[in-house]
Amino acid sequence: MIEKEKLENLFAEIRESLDYHEPDSGHKERFFEKLNAKNTSISDVRGRRIRWIKSLSIAASLALIIALGAYIGNAEPTMEEQVARISPEASNTQFYFANLIEEQVKKLKEEVSPETLKIIDDTLLQLKNLEKDYKELERNLIQGGNSKLILSAMITNFQTRINLLNAVLNQIETIKILKNNSNENTI
Amino acid sequence: MSLKNENTDALLELCLKNDQCAQMEIYNRYFKAMYNTAFRILKKNDEAEDVMQESFLSAFTKLHTFKGEVAFGAWLKRIVINNSIKSYRAQQKKNEVALESIIHKVKDYDEVTSDHAFSELKAQKVMETMEQLRDNYRISLTLHLIEGFDYEEISSIMNISYANCRTTISRAKESLRRKLQISQ
Missing domain, CATH: 1.10.1740.10 (RNA polymerase sigma factor, region 2, helix turn helix motif)
Structure with missing residues (x-):
């Protein structure tokens, strides 16, 4: 019995000194890599799941496609996150352009009239196609394509959309002036 | 704290x-x-x-x-x-x-014989002795004496019955005690 107590006492005495082993050097780096891999794969899985649901709902509703086409700022947030990881600059640029385009599209929609309906519809369709291209580029970027080329193509895509919107808005201005003028002429 | x-x-x-x-x-x-x-x-x-x-x-x-x-x-x-x-x-x-x-690990303790390192040395000696025990003795004793679990917890961790756990630990203690006396 006395012996038994001794053993407990012995361990109480040495408890503080028991952790004398050290992991092999470089263990922090190895852990950091594992941690990184884990955190990345979590957001990947989440992203894939959301994209899948998204694509299903897009297929379900054509109206939603048009809404999404007009509303690129809102589309695919997880894709944006992934792009942001590859190139933060690109995602900042995207944010800036998306806002700009959204504003222009709003302006465009305010101009709807019997005379401009056709050109506006056509513009929205073209924007949608451009956006489809853009999504394709984003996908390529995430899958690890030549990022320099893809990023420059993404910027060109945005610029094309802005140019298109500006051109159409100018044309609408011209149509309005023409209409007013011809109205004046007929009076 | x-x-x-x-x-x-x-x-x-x-x-x-x-x-x-x-x-x-x-x-x-x-x-x-x-x-x-x-x-x-x-x-x-x-x-x-x-x-x-x-x-x-x-x-x-x-x-x-x-x-x-x-x-x-x-x-x-x-x-x-x-x-x-x-x-x-x-x-x-x-x-x-x-x-x-x-x-068999051969360790040279000569470099750590200063006074403040004494309990560390003792700890190392006890741990080395622990390592000579059978695996289930070593593990159950580690959980009991070092990690501070009670019999019930240890039997659930090691997936053995309560009675088995008690016997194992008491035999493990006996074995450790004997080995410590020899090494001293």
Whole structure:
């Protein structure tokens, strides 16, 4: 019995000194890599799941496609996150352009009239196609394509959309002036 | 002490949001204790490191289930112990014979005989003696005398009956006592 107590006492005495082993050097780096891999794969899985649901709902509703086409700022947030990881600059640029385009599209929609309906519809369709291209580029970027080329193509895509919107808005201005003028002429 | 607790709590909050810096800081604070816990069960550097790191990862994944009834360190340690036991069983299945168990370790203690290192030296001696015990003696004694679990907890961790657990530990103590006397 006395012996038994001794053993407990012995361990109480040495408890503080028991952790004398050290992991092999470089263990922090190895852990950091594992941690990184884990955190990345979590957001990947989440992203894939959301994209899948998204694509299903897009297929379900054509109206939603048009809404999404007009509303690129809102589309695919997880894709944006992934792009942001590859190139933060690109995602900042995207944010800036998306806002700009959204504003222009709003302006465009305010101009709807019997005379401009056709050109506006056509513009929205073209924007949608451009956006489809853009999504394709984003996908390529995430899958690890030549990022320099893809990023420059993404910027060109945005610029094309802005140019298109500006051109159409100018044309609408011209149509309005023409209409007013011809109205004046007929009076 | 309370400040240190607060800091850890704040860090855990950040860890819940997958903040990598906070996760690394938690790792830095606990890795040594957790590594040693795993090492005492597994006796192998690489496996102990692996189990320890995987335990941190799974702790971060299920951190939302940590309600703070016990200290975070104790909660984490339980994960490390469970994973170590799991890994130990897998190791047994593969029937690997550790190099360390064949080649007798020769350590030179001459450099650490200063007074303040005495309890450390003693600890090392006791641990080396522990390592000579049969695996189930070593593991049950480690859980009982070092990690401070009671019989019930140990029988659930090691998946053995309560009675079996009691006998094993009492025999393990007997065996350790004998070996310590011889080595002294």
